[in-house]
Amino acid sequence: MNFTSILTMTLLVFGLIFFYAIGIYLNKKTPLPSGCDLPSLKCEHCTSTSCSYSEPNRVEQIKTEIKNSLKNKNSGEGAINE
């Protein structure tokens, strides 16, 4: 476990985190191209909770979705082709 491999490891990992952090920073800074907001596809049918677009309370949102799908199933008791 010589010293050089520790050094290369630390520099490598540090360089890559820096590369990623700079990427995030520059990405946040560059403005959206003119007249092209994000497409209407919000996150309603994407289940990934860790992508930076997901609203913070994505998990609660999924649970409420299931709850009200249950509710309208019950309230629709009378409806024929629920």
Added chain:
Amino acid sequence: MTKKQNFLKGIFSENPVFVLILGMCPVLGVTSTLFGALGMGVAFTLVLVLSNIIVSMIKNFIPNEVRIPSFIVVIATLVTIVQLTMQAYLPDLYNQLGIFIPLIVVNCVILGRAEAFASKNNILDSTIDGLGMGIGYTIAIAMLAFIRELFGAGTLTLFMYGDVNIKFNLIPNNAFEPISILILAPGAFITLGLLLGVINAIKFNIENKKSVGRS
């Protein structure tokens, strides 16, 4: 949110596989044998709990701008440690899981929990949350692996290490021909789809009884 609720939510109300439907790649990939699923479950729980602990410990030292990169480094380091120890001391499990151990790093559940929960709660709650989620995940993939291996190969491998091979051959002198498609790739999709459907049906049933009882 009491401690018990915090723990049980990971298994029932917010089960990562059946409710949130996250981290599907390993769920389909490793469940061709029960041993693979249990091994994956344990490795996943270990990484999830340790990452939740570490993240909740260092959350106030890390400035907000570099939050996600440092969390990714923490999780990747933990995954590499698990990978190396498994390669050294459990080679059969390592060969069984193959590519899916390093893929725990990109598992949506872990980074999601670290960011959504661990970076906002103290160490104890994060550990309980991680444990709950991990056990919920393990139960889910163990159920899937049980069904797939039982009907697909008629055997249940519990533990493989070198020549120790605890394997129950459940078809007495091959009474029925195992449905080998279940062990194959399509079997994973179909079994999981059916399993999710059945669980939804049970849930609707319970909700129905409760609402009928109430009204």
Added chain:
Amino acid sequence: MNKYIHLTLVLLIVSGLSGLILGFTNEFTKDAIRQVKLDNINKNMNKWFPSVPLENKEENATADYPDLSDKNVVNIYEAKDISDTLEGYILEVKAPDSYGGGMVLLVGIDTEGKVVGFTYLSFNESGPGANVRENNSFVNRIVGKDSVNDVDTVTGATYTSTATLNGVQIALDYFDKNLKE
């Protein structure tokens, strides 16, 4: 300005720590991983050539073997018993185009060129191909033969069994060409 210094400092500490931790874990597990491979070879060595003592065969026992580079034969281990007479060889062979890819075989061949036994060093076949490994009838069909072109494959796992047969055949051809006295 000191915000950025603070940022880089934190990043440096995080990466340094992770580098150190990984370095140490690698130190602990490095020789254990090598040992796993050697154990496998020694275990099979003892199983196929019972007279060979179960001691630690060195990995690079192949310094002086001809034209290893292009062929799929990766390593050769000599099976010498206590009185140092040659009982046979164990060849580590890469079996091409298996279903899951990356299949490596250990093939034991005695001095007359007959297959004494074979096993998988790395095996990532899925589905029915996975239980070719435990299919004893397929194994017994190969053991004791000096050529495998008349051995038929396992139904339902043609890919895996043909790759295994190719691997064993490569070992046998290599033996006839270079190792036969």
Added chain:
Amino acid sequence: MSTSDLIKLGIEAILIQNVILTQFLGICPFMGVSKKSQSAIGMGLAVIFVMVISSGVTFVINDLILQPNKITYLQTIVFILVISGVVQFVEMFIKKTAPFIYKTLGIYLPLITTNCAILGIALINVQPEKEFGYAEMFVYTIGISIGFTLVIYIFSTIRERLENANVPKAFKGTPIALITAGIMSIIFLGFAGLV
């Protein structure tokens, strides 16, 4: 590898070793984003773009830095950071230069960092027993990403029709999608003997 082997490898990557249906990588976007074929195409193109770039970068890093210094156990940590960095720079690059392209696949780029397929293929490329050179790696990655786009597009067209099929209440949504994917996987099994 001769060119015929490369073509064989390419076809195998697209049809036989399909990344979704046989290797089970990239299931999260496959399930999450394939509700509409337009969004599926966007996701597919983004995956092709990012997978080829990140596989190239990770392969070079592995060859020049990890392999000689014998620190290949760092592959996981280095590759995930490289992929995340590449995604950020690709998004920034597209924002600046090609607003039209950004309109179709802009939203999917942050999703791709948590996509198992990108990291999975990057790790498979550097597996010691695979022994990929640059040509094989390039052909394999392009084949895999085309296979991804092909499957996710076909699946999205089927799923659009599933919306108005009368599926039992419990099976609506992901369960029926998984079963359809299973049937598609059976069809793709038919390609096994092709090459």
